[in-house]
Amino acid sequence: MRITTTVNGEQRQVDDVWEGESLLYVLRERMALPGSKNACEQGECGACTVYLDHVPVCACLVAAGQADGREIVTVEGLQVEGELHPVQRAFVEAGAVQCGFCTPGLVVATHDLLERSGQPSDPEIREALAGNLCRCTGYEKILDAVHLAADRLSTSEKQ
Amino acid sequence: MDFLRPDSWADALAAKAEHPDAVPIAGGTDVMVELNFDRRRPAALLDLTRVDDLSQWYQQDGLVRLGAGVTFARLISELGDQLPGLAMASRTVGSPQIRNRGTVGGNLGTASPAGDAHPALLAAGAEVEVESVRGSRRMPVSDFYVGVKRNALEPDELIRAVWIAPATGPQQYSKIGTRNAMVIAVCAFGLALHPSRKTVGTGIGSAAPTPRVAAQAGTFAANALEEAGLWESRGELPPSLAQEFAEQVQAAASPIDDIRGSAAYRLLSLSVMARRCLVWAWTDYRKAA
Ligand SMILES: Cc1cc2nc3c(=O)[nH]c(=O)nc-3n(C[C@H](O)[C@H](O)[C@H](O)COP(=O)(O)OP(=O)(O)OC[C@H]3O[C@@H](n4cnc5c(N)ncnc54)[C@H](O)[C@@H]3O)c2cc1C
Ligand code: FES
Numbered sequence: 001m002r003i004t005t006t007v008n009g010e011q012r013q014v015d016d017v018w019e020g021e022s023l024l025y026v027l028r029e030r031m032a033l034p035g036s037k038n039a040c041e042q043g044e045c046g047a048c049t050v051y052l053d054h055v056p057v058c059a060c061l062v063a064a065g066q067a068d069g070r071e072i073v074t075v076e077g078l079q080v081e082g083e084l085h086p087v088q089r090a091f092v093e094a095g096a097v098q099c100g101f102c103t104p105g106l107v108v109a110t111h112d113l114l115e116r117s118g119q120p121s122d123p124e125i126r127e128a129l130a131g132n133l134c135r136c137t138g139y140e141k142i143l144d145a146v147h148l149a150a151d152r153l154s155t156s157e158k159q
Numbered sequence: 160m161d162f163l164r165p166d167s168w169a170d171a172l173a174a175k176a177e178h179p180d181a182v183p184i185a186g187g188t189d190v191m192v193e194l195n196f197d198r199r200r201p202a203a204l205l206d207l208t209r210v211d212d213l214s215q216w217y218q219q220d221g222l223v224r225l226g227a228g229v230t231f232a233r234l235i236s237e238l239g240d241q242l243p244g245l246a247m248a249s250r251t252v253g254s255p256q257i258r259n260r261g262t263v264g265g266n267l268g269t270a271s272p273a274g275d276a277h278p279a280l281l282a283a284g285a286e287v288e289v290e291s292v293r294g295s296r297r298m299p300v301s302d303f304y305v306g307v308k309r310n311a312l313e314p315d316e317l318i319r320a321v322w323i324a325p326a327t328g329p330q331q332y333s334k335i336g337t338r339n340a341m342v343i344a345v346c347a348f349g350l351a352l353h354p355s356r357k358t359v360g361t362g363i364g365s366a367a368p369t370p371r372v373a374a375q376a377g378t379f380a381a382n383a384l385e386e387a388g389l390w391e392s393r394g395e396l397p398p399s400l401a402q403e404f405a406e407q408v409q410a411a412a413s414p415i416d417d418i419r420g421s422a423a424y425r426l427l428s429l430s431v432m433a434r435r436c437l438v439w440a441w442t443d444y445r446k447a448a
């Protein structure tokens with residue numbers, strides 16, 4: 001089956017996609033976009049989180065054919081003119097990245113949270129990131145990173 | 160494998176009639192797990208996400224007609240005031256990513272005794288509308304669950320919508336799990352006070368082969384409230400009434416021991432949840448005066 005989608009602003013077309021395949025597989029194995037991670041393939045870990053028509057979803061639970069004609073943004077698409085997005089930079093600087101496997105999903109989920117809520121509280125952050133598991137950091141540094149990104153994004157908006 | 164992508168309801172029904180073995184896929188949060196783990200290799204997938212009709216909700220004949228494809232996330236943000244019990248239950252589903260994709264129709268399709276929509280739908284007295292090229296039928300949601308993970312759909316039928324009366328009184332939902340997020344219910348309970356009809360709706364989750372109502376408990380509570388004139392006076396709820404209600408809810412369940420919990424734990428937690436839900440809802444009812 002042929003799939004045509006817009007990925008990170010670019011029109012992409014792939015052929016011979018198996019009908020039972022996930023969007024995650026298409027992104028990683030057919031479009032050479034390995035940023036979204038495959039850790040559980042059952043919606044539990046959030047490492048595969050991408051935007052599908054502006055809504056964060058687990059790419060492992062979207063059938064490839066369901067993404068046809070839709071717009072996808074992956075963690076690779078968040079960079080701004082070749083520079084890390086402020087959310088990505090905050091994760092690096094706050095020490096919220098250890099093995100890094102969970103990071104792409106957390107970055108997308110955080111990006112979405114900060115689009116909706118300028119200065120989220122700790123409970124709001126925990127709720128928004130409840131679908132993203134991290135086995136390394138113990139989450140505290142991730143909360144630090146979200147606050148840091150929120151501060152920077154709100155100051156840059158004021159300027 | 161075939162991938163069928165109808166973009167209208169009529170086409171979806173025609174496709175299902177022609178391929179009765181095609182597996183419908185909405186949010187994919189149940190179907191894709193089965194595919195990814197090779198637990199299922201259907202002859203075809205029938206994608207319902209392009210059928211606009213399914214993702215709509217509107218009011219008709221005094222009821223909310225909720226398209227099968229409305230996601231939990233939209234239910235929470237758009238219908239919290241009209242369908243508070245279902246919205247509360249929706250908030251407990253999985254994670255933001257799961258709620259962004261998962262649908263009420265999918266929850267019904269899977270018909271797991273642990274599905275969170277079910278106790279709320281039962282308590283609200285919802286009806287399920289299913290359709291095939293042969294015609295459409297509507298049934299009380301309690302008739303829709305026919306066995307463990309089995310529902311009343313014929314091979315050529317699809318779920319079109321759920322019909323639910325907007326709340327006329329407080330509703331509650333309570334769920335026990337091992338943590339707050341991303342958890343399948345060990346046991347759950349939904350309750351709806353219907354002051355306009357002076358009835359009490361109930362729904363039990365994960366404590367019987369199917370989701371089910373606690374009919375006697377509901378009737379008992381409604382009658383006891385009526386006899387004491389409490390619907391009108393909005394007086395305090397007698398603790399004995401709440402206790403008897405909880406015991407009757409417990410009696411309506413028939414749980415099993417499994418990996419998530421023992422039958423005894425389920426019975427105990429169910430009675431606690433039933434009592435709390437009634438007390439919480441009654442407290443809200445009194446405040447609303
Ligand atoms: C990580 C994770 C956490 C979860 N947590 C919860 C939870 O807390 N509570 C809970 O209740 N569930 C939970 N689930 C299960 C799942 O999200 C729900 O059952 C959800 O409602 C399924 O909806 P869907 O649209 O994704 O269904 P799909 O996976 O698309 O479909 C589910 C079933 O319904 C059928 N179907 C779908 N739409 C129709 C239709 N219109 N007509 C006929 N058949 C149809 C499909 O063929 C399939 O059999 C979780 C799942 C995951 C992966
Ligand atoms: S890989 Fe998709 S949620 Fe874990």
Ligand code: FES
Nearest residue numbers: 098099134135136
């Ligand atoms: S940094 Fe290793 S899983 Fe999060």
